[in-house]
Amino acid sequence: MPVSRETFVSADAGPAAVGGPPAGAAGDALLRVESLSKSYGETQALDAARLEVARGEIHALVGENGSGKSSLVKVLSGVTGQDEGIATLDGTAVRFRSPADAQRAGIMAVFQETLVASELSVLDNVFMGQDRLFRRGRSRAAEAEASSDVLSQLGLGDVDVRRPMWSLTLAQQQLVTIARALVQSWKLLLLDEATSALDVDGRDRLLEVLREAVGDGQRSVLFVTHRMDEVMQSSHRITVLRGGRTVGVVRRGEVALDQVLSMMAGESGTAAAVVAGGASGGPLRVARRSDAAAVLRLSDVVLQPGRVPFDLLLPEGGVLGVAALEGHGQVDLLRCVAGISSPQSGAVTVVRDGREVDIHHSRVSRHNAKQAFRNGIVYVPSDRKSEGIFPGLSVLDNLIVPSLPRLSRAGVLRRRKIADEVGDAVRDLGVKTASTRSKIETLSGGNQQKVVMGRWLLTTPRVLVLNDPMRGVDPGARRDLLELLHEASSRGMAILLFSTELEELLTLCPEIAIVRDHSVTQVLSGEELTLDGLIAGMFGQTTKTEAVR
Amino acid sequence: MASLHTSPAPGVEPADRGSQQTLRPPANPAVLLLRRHGVDSVPWLLVIALFVATAVSLDGFLTRPSILSVLVISSLLGLACVGQTLTVMLGGVDLSIPALMGMGNVISIMLAQDGWPFIAIVLLVGAAAVAIGTLNAVLSRALKVHPLIVTLAIGSIVAGVVLTVTHGASVNGTLPEWLTTAVSPVAHTWFIPLPGVLVAWIVIGAILLWAQRGTRMGRLLYAVGSNPVAARLSLAPESVVWIGAYVISALIAAYTGMLLAAYSGAPSVTVADPYLFMTIAAVVVGGTSLLGGSGGYGRTILGVLVVELLTTLLLGLGYSTYVQGMILGIMIVLLVSIYGRDQHVSRRV
Numbered sequence: 001m002p003v004s005r006e007t008f009v010s011a012d013a014g015p016a017a018v019g020g021p022p023a024g025a026a027g028d029a030l031l032r033v034e035s036l037s038k039s040y041g042e043t044q045a046l047d048a049a050r051l052e053v054a055r056g057e058i059h060a061l062v063g064e065n066g067s068g069k070s071s072l073v074k075v076l077s078g079v080t081g082q083d084e085g086i087a088t089l090d091g092t093a094v095r096f097r098s099p100a101d102a103q104r105a106g107i108m109a110v111f112q113e114t115l116v117a118s119e120l121s122v123l124d125n126v127f128m129g130q131d132r133l134f135r136r137g138r139s140r141a142a143e144a145e146a147s148s149d150v151l152s153q154l155g156l157g158d159v160d161v162r163r164p165m166w167s168l169t170l171a172q173q174q175l176v177t178i179a180r181a182l183v184q185s186w187k188l189l190l191l192d193e194a195t196s197a198l199d200v201d202g203r204d205r206l207l208e209v210l211r212e213a214v215g216d217g218q219r220s221v222l223f224v225t226h227r228m229d230e231v232m233q234s235s236h237r238i239t240v241l242r243g244g245r246t247v248g249v250v251r252r253g254e255v256a257l258d259q260v261l262s263m264m265a266g267e268s269g270t271a272a273a274v275v276a277g278g279a280s281g282g283p284l285r286v287a288r289r290s291d292a293a294a295v296l297r298l299s300d301v302v303l304q305p306g307r308v309p310f311d312l313l314l315p316e317g318g319v320l321g322v323a324a325l326e327g328h329g330q331v332d333l334l335r336c337v338a339g340i341s342s343p344q345s346g347a348v349t350v351v352r353d354g355r356e357v358d359i360h361h362s363r364v365s366r367h368n369a370k371q372a373f374r375n376g377i378v379y380v381p382s383d384r385k386s387e388g389i390f391p392g393l394s395v396l397d398n399l400i401v402p403s404l405p406r407l408s409r410a411g412v413l414r415r416r417k418i419a420d421e422v423g424d425a426v427r428d429l430g431v432k433t434a435s436t437r438s439k440i441e442t443l444s445g446g447n448q449q450k451v452v453m454g455r456w457l458l459t460t461p462r463v464l465v466l467n468d469p470m471r472g473v474d475p476g477a478r479r480d481l482l483e484l485l486h487e488a489s490s491r492g493m494a495i496l497l498f499s500t501e502l503e504e505l506l507t508l509c510p511e512i513a514i515v516r517d518h519s520v521t522q523v524l525s526g527e528e529l530t531l532d533g534l535i536a537g538m539f540g541q542t543t544k545t546e547a548v549r
Numbered sequence: 550m551a552s553l554h555t556s557p558a559p560g561v562e563p564a565d566r567g568s569q570q571t572l573r574p575p576a577n578p579a580v581l582l583l584r585r586h587g588v589d590s591v592p593w594l595l596v597i598a599l600f601v602a603t604a605v606s607l608d609g610f611l612t613r614p615s616i617l618s619v620l621v622i623s624s625l626l627g628l629a630c631v632g633q634t635l636t637v638m639l640g641g642v643d644l645s646i647p648a649l650m651g652m653g654n655v656i657s658i659m660l661a662q663d664g665w666p667f668i669a670i671v672l673l674v675g676a677a678a679v680a681i682g683t684l685n686a687v688l689s690r691a692l693k694v695h696p697l698i699v700t701l702a703i704g705s706i707v708a709g710v711v712l713t714v715t716h717g718a719s720v721n722g723t724l725p726e727w728l729t730t731a732v733s734p735v736a737h738t739w740f741i742p743l744p745g746v747l748v749a750w751i752v753i754g755a756i757l758l759w760a761q762r763g764t765r766m767g768r769l770l771y772a773v774g775s776n777p778v779a780a781r782l783s784l785a786p787e788s789v790v791w792i793g794a795y796v797i798s799a800l801i802a803a804y805t806g807m808l809l810a811a812y813s814g815a816p817s818v819t820v821a822d823p824y825l826f827m828t829i830a831a832v833v834v835g836g837t838s839l840l841g842g843s844g845g846y847g848r849t850i851l852g853v854l855v856v857e858l859l860t861t862l863l864l865g866l867g868y869s870t871y872v873q874g875m876i877l878g879i880m881i882v883l884l885v886s887i888y889g890r891d892q893h894v895s896r897r898v
Contacts, residue, residue, distance in 0.1 A: 340782070373784050381782055390775040392843045401772045401783040408765040415763070455783070 029088075030055045030220045031076075031188055036085030037244075038071050045071035047244035048085070053188065056217035058210055060231040061224045063241035064264050064474040066444055069224045072241070073192045076222075077109035078102030090187065106187035110180075110194040112472070114173040118166040122156075123147065125165050126180050150182045153212075155205045170197045171326040178206065182213070189213070191223035195230065196471055199326040199500055200535060203227075207234045226474055229503060232257055240264055261475055284486050288510035288525060289315040294351055295494045296337065296377070296463050301346035303332045303518040309346055310520040312513060314463065314494045319485070321509030322498040325538050329518030330498050331382075331467060337496060338379035338465050339372030341365060350375045350463065373402070376462030380453055380469055388452040389440045396422045396436040398451050403458045421458060429454045430480050446477020453484065463494045470501050482508055502534050516540055588887055592835055592851035599858040607865040617734035617744065623857040624750035625732075625812065626827055627850060628805040631753065632798020633828040634849040639774045639794050640841025641696035645685060645704030646802045646828055649678060650821035652711050653806025658724065658816040659715055667725050674803050681707060682799030686791040696795075711818050724811050732812040746808050753801070757846040766793060775842030830877055831856045834884055855880075 033051040037044070046068045053059045063069050074080045076087065078096030087094050089105055096102040099109070116125050123140065126147045130138075138146075144161055151157060154175045165173060174197045181189055189210070195203050207230070210221050225231060231238055232252065240248040240263045248263045292315035300309040307329075314320050324330035335341040336348055339359045349356040352375050359372045372378075381387035390398050399422050400407055407418050422436050429450045433443055440448060449469060456464065464485075470478050478501075485508060489495055499505050505512055506529055514522040514537035522537050604610050629646055636643040653674050660670045685703055689696040730736040731745030738745045761767040769790050773780040780787060810816055835852030837844025856877065863873045 370784060379782065381779075386776075387778050387782055390772050390779055390842065392775050392838075393771055397768060397771065400768070401780065401785060404765045404768060404785075411765045413763050413765060413768065 028055050029053065030057075030090060030218075031222070032088045033072075033076070034086050034088075036072065036075065036087065037083045038068075038075060038080065039083060044244055046075070046082070046085075049241060049244060050246040051222075051239055052249070053220045053222050054237075055220055056214045057236045058214055058221045058223070058234055060235035060238045061222060061241065062228070062231055062238060062260065062264060064444075064476055066243075067241040067264070068244040069241055070192060071244075073109065073190050073222075073224055076102070076188075077107060077190055079109075103184070103186075106185070107190060108181035108184055108186040108188070109190040109192065110178050112193035112196050114170065114177055114197070116165045116173050116177060118164070120165055121162050122159060122165060122168065122176055123161040125176050126151070126161070126183060128180060130184070147179060147183050150179045150209070153205065153209045154179055155202060169327045171199060171202055174198060175202060175206070182209070187219055189219070189221045191221065191225075193224055193226065193472065195223075195225060195227065197326070199324075200502070200538065201325050203230060210234070226472060227501070228257055228261070228475060231260070264474075265476055284482050284507050286317075286319040286486060286489050286508060286510050289318045292316045292318060296496070297347075297349050297351070297356070298337070299347050299349075301333075301336065301348065302344040303329045303336065305344055307344075307517060308519040308521075312520055312523075314496060316462075316494055317489050317492045318511070319489050319495040319497060319509050321505040321512035322496065322515055323502060323505055323512050323534050323538055324498070324515035326500075328516050328538075330515040332518065333515060333520075334379065334465050334467050334496065334498055336360075337372075337463070338377055339365070339368035339370070340379060342368065350377060352376070352462075373459075376460075377465065378402070378456040378459060378461040378463070379465045380456055380467065382467035382469070382471055384445065384448055384452060384472070389448055391439075391441050393440060394437045395426065395431065395433050395440055395443070395451055398440045399425060399436075399455050399458060402455060406459075425454045425458055429457075429484065444474070444477070446473040446480070449473050449477070449481065450484070453481065457484075457488065461493065463496065464488065465496045466498065468499055468501075469497070470499055470504055478504065502531055506531065506534070514538055589836065591884065591887060592848060592855060595834075595855045596851055596858065599855060599862060603858055603862045603865070606862060610861075610865070614734050617747070619857055619861050620747050621732055621734050621744055621812075623853050624744075624746040625805060625809060626824070626831060626857060627750045627853045628746075628753065628801055628808070629821070629824050630828045630831050630849050630853055631757065631801045631846070632794070633832050634757075634835075634837060634844070634846050635770065635794040636696065636798055637829075637832050637837055637839055638770055638841055638844060639791060640777070641689065641700075641791075641794075642829070642839070643685065643700050643795065643798045643802075644697065644825060645681065645700040645707060646798065647821040647823075647825045648704035648707040648711075648818070649681065649799050649802035650806030650809060650824060651818035652677065652707055653803035654810040654813075654820055655711050655715055655816050655818050657807045658810050661724050667728075671804075671807075674807065675800060678799040678803035679796050682796035683792055685799065686788070686795035689795075690788055690791055708818050715818075724807075728807065728811045732808055746812075749808075754846065754850060761845050766790065770794065771842055826874075827856060830881055833881055836884075836888055838888070 029052050031051070031053040033049065035048040035050065036046050037048055038046040049068060049072055051061070051072065061069050061072065071080070075082045076096075078099045078101045081095070081097070089107070094105055096105065096107075102109070117128065120128075123143055127138075127143050136143075147161070148157075151159070151161070156172060156175055156179070159168065159172065165176070168176070174194065178191070178194060195206060198206065211234075213219055214221055223230075223235070235252055238250050238252065238260060239246060240250070240260060242264060250260065294313050295316045295318075296312075296314040298310070298312040300311065302309045312320070322330050322333065332341060332343075336343045337359075339348075342360050342365060348359045350359060350372070351357075357371070357375050359375070359377070360368050361371055362368055390401070396418070400418060403421075404413075407414055407421070419436075425431075426433065426436055431443070431447050431450045431454070433447065440451060443451065453466075453469065466485075469481060473481065482504060485495055485497065497505065497509065509529075511523055511525040512529060512534065513520045514524065514534070516538065517540075521540070524533055524537065609615060629650060632643050632646055656674055656677075657670050660673070661667070665673075681703060685696065685700050688694070688703070689699045692699070727745070731738070731749075733744055736744045738748045741748055761770065769780070769785050772783070772785055773787055773790050777787065806821060809820060813820055831852035832844075832849050833839065833852070834855050835844065835848030835850070837848050859877065859880070860873055863876060868876075
């Protein structure tokens with residue numbers, strides 16, 4: 001149920017209502033932003049937005065894609081200037097001309113894109129920007145000492161700081177960019193989707209570090225995220241943006257998640273019914289198909305030398321979730337199934353017309369990927385920007401690439417057929433776009449992800465392998481994507497879904513495989529499907545249910 | 550600007566920007582075009598502006614022979630640009646084009662001198678070009694080296710081999726007469742009152758314009774150029790696309806070299822050296838991004854006309870080739886900054 005606009009305003013924090021964090025100094029704002037506006041050409045990204053961050057507070061900034069969160073962060077971090085409005089930091093009005101300007105004032109920003117120099121060492125990346133032109137800011141030893149606490153708190157204690165940056169996992173790289181901000185002296189830390197590559201463990205560690213940092217009652221953290229569980233767990237207060245305006249400021253605990261979501265969605269209220277409470281098994285949960293014929297079978301698969309072999313089975317129309325901490329081999333598993341990489345040993349077979357076809361029949365991985373595709377297995381990659389979309393090309397062109405052989409005759413495109421199929425797909429997927437000729441980057445992240453998924457649905461696959469498809473997608477579009485998957489499975493498509501969003505796995509999947517140490521250690525189903533059970537499994541703890549077995 | 554709104558309506562505050570805009574007289578067509586199509590209209594406007602400027606500055610430019618002679622040199626550059634456009638759209642580049650043109654130029658004249666039948670010369674040059682184009686693509690892909698280096702090296706090798714075979718000596722020979730008339734501005738092609746090279750450009754250009762939109766290969770070219778990783782995951786036949794683009798590039802460059810032999814009359818491996826800069830200039834001026842995945846041959850046609858009209862104008866005004874090069878360079882820097890800026894803004898919004 002959408003909440004009326006008046007409700008937000010009354011829930012809004014006037015000076016009297018501004019509480020600091022439970023322990024912090026009340027009423028003392030570190031950052032105050034008044035009627036901030038910013039437009040890009042005809043797009044009004046920020047329209048008199050307001051924001052107030054108290055000292056010692058962890059403040060969350062939420063809103064759907066295009067609500068102006070990123071623009072606000074860019075203005076506050078000095079990446080762009082504002083058109084109108086005032087920002088006050090520590091009581092003095094500030095206007096930043098560059099990121100360096102903002103940093104001198106004490107605002108450190110970390111962005112979603114892991115901005116690293118991949119050839120330099122971890123240490124060099126942590127202290128990047130602090131050196132003079134020809135001389136280090138301080139000695140290597142001093143740097144190592146100064147960063148060791150932060151790095152070990154973030155879970156990077158075991159990583160040799162002399163290693164080149166490229167040898168780290170994406171999550172580790174993201175943690176290094178956060179460490180880069182933490183080792184400097186700051187008053188306000190901005191995290192713009194900076195946790196998107198982290199798993200549950202990494203996020204928990206980071207939140208612990210942040211809580212400790214703001215514990216002095218002086219410093220504050222402002223974070224932007226699409227992960228509503230993080231928002232509800234860790235923030236003291238939440239500012240909600242919609243269409244460039246501040247539509248509400250709420251304290252954690254005073255409102256429920258679905259209220260925040262409906263504030264974000266506004267009149268349409270589409271996000272209101274979202275994922276909240278998915279753990280209890282929402283209406284989207286797919287039925288378990290234990291009686292259906294197997295479509296995909298993994299037997300005695302070993303992903304890396306010396307790891308435990310495992311079996312997996314995916315029935316027709318079944319949905320198998322995959323849960324894992326970062327770097328435990330879940331991506332290897334998905335890529336093996338799609339033929340993109342090969343397992344050490346064991347067989348991945350797909351059942352077609354009653355016959356079992358070996359996907360890894362060739363030594364050339366390209367041939368195996370083709371073999372998988374021919375047998376109806378498709379892989380939807382996770383990193384939309386680098387592996388998913390074709391920037392500069394239209395929605396139509398983005399949709400048809402893998403289907404081109406079917407959609408052309410003797411190399412010539414069948415334009416009418418393409419227009420029909422693409423039109424249907426855009427409608428069925430609910431892609432919000434002005435036209436199928438619009439460039440893909442004019443769409444919001446969620447709609448881009450729908451197009452990437454639609455690209456594969458157009459090939460009418462039998463097995464859909466998805467690698468973290470909800471990353472960076474706003475809650476409204478997440479619901480749409482889950483519904484799409486639900487519907488695809490009801491049409492008999494089998495789905496193998498890895499997601500770092502455990503709530504969403506629990507919402508959709510009747511069975512979830514836990515991947516740990518490059519092997520499937522458990523397959524949870526029925527009563528075992530709880531958030532605690534998943535997390536325990538991912539951390540390698542034995543659950544009660546397993547003891548019963 | 551002041552002259553545009555000299556008499557504001559009474560009662561309108563001069564400070565009110567909104568009302569001032571409504572008082573402006575209707576913008577001229579160029580401004581309207583710019584507003585509607587953004588930087589995409591820049592090459593169109595340049596072609597029109599340069600054509601008008603040339604017609605005004607040079608007496609007798611608006612005659613059939615002189616316009617046709619501009620179109621003949623444009624055809625030669627346009628054909629040489631086919632491969633440059635395709636490879637740039639892939640995110641590559643083909644720096645071996647001038648060497649291939651030099652090869653077509655020298656080999657055809659040398660073999661004609663030796664009395665080879667013309668059809669055999671065409672087949673031999675074609676076969677050599679296919680081999681060299683394949684080598685360009687395969688080496689770039691297999692060694693994972695940017696085609697910039699690979700094609701530069703291959704071009705150097707080709708030029709060296711041709712020089713060795715011909716012993717560096719200049720060769721003289723007569724090409725078939727129809728080839729010489731093909732590049733004569735006053736010639737006819739069958740019943741068409743246009744020179745053969747122009748007809749060839751029109752036909753090949755039309756095929757390319759259709760193919761880049763209407764065929765599977767065309768769409769794959771854009772996809773692979775836009776995001777090679779996503780293309781690989783979409784099971785696009787990347788190698789086929791690369792080999793295709795470089796083979797077409799080499800083939801058309803070699804045959805254009807034969808036409809150039811007929812045009813220049815003095816066979817030399819280095820005869821096509823200016824085409825290294827000119828082909829890239831025309832592609833860039835047209836607005837195809839060197840990063841790949843955008844643009845197309847239509848833009849290159851405009852870029853070719855801009856480059857050749859500008860050259861004609863400057864030549865007609867008596868400027869040396871040095872000044873021509875300088876002005877072309879300035880234009881490229883200006884255009885690239887306009888194009889780059891547009892992309893930047895659209896990415897931010």
